[in-house]
Amino acid sequence: MFTPYDWQEGIGNRAQYIEGKLEQGVPVVAISLAEGILVFTYCRQSKKIYEIYDRLIFAGIGQQSDVEAMRTAAVDFAHQEGYNRSEQDVTVQRVATALSAPLKKAFSDFSVAPLVARTLFGEVNASPDEDIYYTLDYDGDYQVSRGSAVLVGSDEMVLAFEGKFDKLRGEKPEKAVESLRAVWDEAVKQEDRPLSENLEGLNPEAVLLERSDLRDNRFRVMLGEE
Numbered sequence: 001m002f003t004p005y006d007w008q009e010g011i012g013n014r015a016q017y018i019e020g021k022l023e024q025g026v027p028v029v030a031i032s033l034a035e036g037i038l039v040f041t042y043c044r045q046s047k048k049i050y051e052i053y054d055r056l057i058f059a060g061i062g063q064q065s066d067v068e069a070m071r072t073a074a075v076d077f078a079h080q081e082g083y084n085r086s087e088q089d090v091t092v093q094r095v096a097t098a099l100s101a102p103l104k105k106a107f108s109d110f111s112v113a114p115l116v117a118r119t120l121f122g123e124v125n126a127s128p129d130e131d132i133y134y135t136l137d138y139d140g141d142y143q144v145s146r147g148s149a150v151l152v153g154s155d156e157m158v159l160a161f162e163g164k165f166d167k168l169r170g171e172k173p174e175k176a177v178e179s180l181r182a183v184w185d186e187a188v189k190q191e192d193r194p195l196s197e198n199l200e201g202l203n204p205e206a207v208l209l210e211r212s213d214l215r216d217n218r219f220r221v222m223l224g225e226e
Helices: 004-022 064-084 092-108 155-161 173-190
Strands: 028-033 036-043 049-053 056-062 117-123 132-136 142-145 148-151 203-210 219-223
Touching (some): 028 173, 036 056, 036 117, 049 203, 092 117, 092 132, 092 142, 132 148, 148 155, 155 173
Antiparallel strands (some): 028 148
16 A cells, blocks of 8 residues: 555655765856856767756756756747737746646656656846746646756865855956866865866856847857757
């Protein structure tokens, strides 16, 4: 007989397993500049930062196949929403909440494997103060932030990045990339269990989702491959 205690213990075990996998995830940082949303991280073979719709950007940490599943689901939903409604109706809030329910169901259903992924969605708007970020967790829960966002594998890493972005918001994208890189490197060094030993062979990746709509494609690669 499956008791509530068994279910709670099972959920705890699943969470512990996923958290253990995510702990070594390479952090992703995002900041709102006058020119748009700048996202920075390090990657190995596959890139980690993607455009999912005209004003929406996506990044993820975790198992690559699960991150890709989340990206594909977000792209499919966004384009379907834009087709059925309008481009203006495709918001980061709609995308994140649409993906939240399936994630929650997969996490609590012991007949299927949960997704080992933590994802970040950002929406660029008319001004930096209006930009909005959703961090979506493996259990369907999400957090909303403005101005900046950090995607990490542990709470300790969140603390390492706190208060490091305010002074960068007035910088131009090219300078901000280097500043974010320095902030990233310093934060990783402060962790109790440094990621440095797992960073060999990684390459920096930076993307600017431009605020201006004068160009057809707002997604501008600053570092990494096109």
